[in-house]
Amino acid sequence: MISHNSDFLPLRSRLTEFLRQRHLRKTPERYAILAKAVDLSAHFDVDQLYNAMESEGYHVSRATVYNTLELLCEAGILNRHLFAPNQARYEVARGNHLHLICRRCGSIREIDDPELSARLLAREYPDFIPEYSSSSVYGLCANCRAKEEL
Amino acid sequence: MISHNSDFLPLRSRLTEFLRQRHLRKTPERYAILAKAVDLSAHFDVDQLYNAMESEGYHVSRATVYNTLELLCEAGILNRHLFAPNQARYEVARGNHLHLICRRCGSIREIDDPELSARLLAREYPDFIPEYSSSSVYGLCANCRAKEEL
DNA sequence: CTTTCTGCAAAAGCTTTGCACTCAA
C-alpha cells in the first residue's frame, strides 16, 4: 500500500508523531489506511476505502478500518462529516472549504473558502478550544431545481 | 397534542400551506408531531420525540415519526443535523447559530450568530440555490481539555 | 370511492463489540 500522492509523506510523519506521543503502536495497517485515504479524492466513506484496499489485495478488517479512521480524526489528519444518516464520510483535513449539499439528490459540492474557516477558528469562544470547522449550505442544485418546478 | 409554545401557530400555518401546495393530506399525526417538535427545546432526536409523545398517551408509529420529520425538513420548518453516527438531531429552523462540538465528549453548545448564516445564504453560488446553512466548530470543551492534559 | 397515510414488523445497513490470536515494543 504505497501512496503516490505528494501529501502522503508529511501526513505519515504527523501520524508517527501522534502515535509516539500517545504511546500507540505503529502498525502497518494504520499506515496503509492512511495511504489509501490520502489517495482517494475528496470525500470517501468506509466502504470505498475498504473496497479500494481489497481490490489491491491488501486486506484489513472493517473493524480496523473504523478504528483507524477514528484514530486519524483524533490525530487531526482526517475530518469526519455526516451529511446523511448511516453514511459517515471522511476527507483529509484541510478545513478551508464549504459544502453545498442538495437536499433533494444529496450531491455534495465543495467551494474553497479559506477566509470563512479562518474566521471561525480565530474567534474566541467561552470555555472551548476550536480545532477545525465545517460549514454546509443546504439547498437545491440546478438539476433538482429544474425537476421541482412542477 | 396541544403545543403551548407561541411559535406553534405560525409554524402550523406554514405546514398547512406546504401540504396544500403539494396536495398532501392534513393528518392529525403530522400536526401532533409538529406540535411536539416545537415544544422540545433546541435539538431533539427521533427517540426523544417518540418517547415524549408516548408518555403523553399520544401514539404514533416510529415510521410515521421518521416520515413526518423528513416532511417537516422539506417544508423548511425543521433542520436536520448529523453530529454523530446513528443519531440524527432536529431543531426548529432558525438557522442563525453555530454549533460548538466537543470531539471528545460529543457535547453540543450553540452560539447565536445571525451574521454568519446571513452571509452564507446571501452569497451567490454557481448552479445552486441556498436554503439554509449549518456551521460547526469542532474542538475541546473546557472539561475535556482538562482531562486531556495528561 | 380513491389514494394517501399510518401502523406494525421485518429487513437493511452502518457501526460497535467480544473474543482469540498476532505482533510491535
Added chain:
DNA sequence: TTGAGTGCAAAGCTTTTGCAGAAAG
C-alpha cells in the same frame, strides 16, 4: 514477554421498507 491491535463474526442501533388496514379528500 506482554498487552495493544487485528480479524472475524455476531450483536446493536438507527433507519427504511412492504403490506394491510384506516381515513383524508
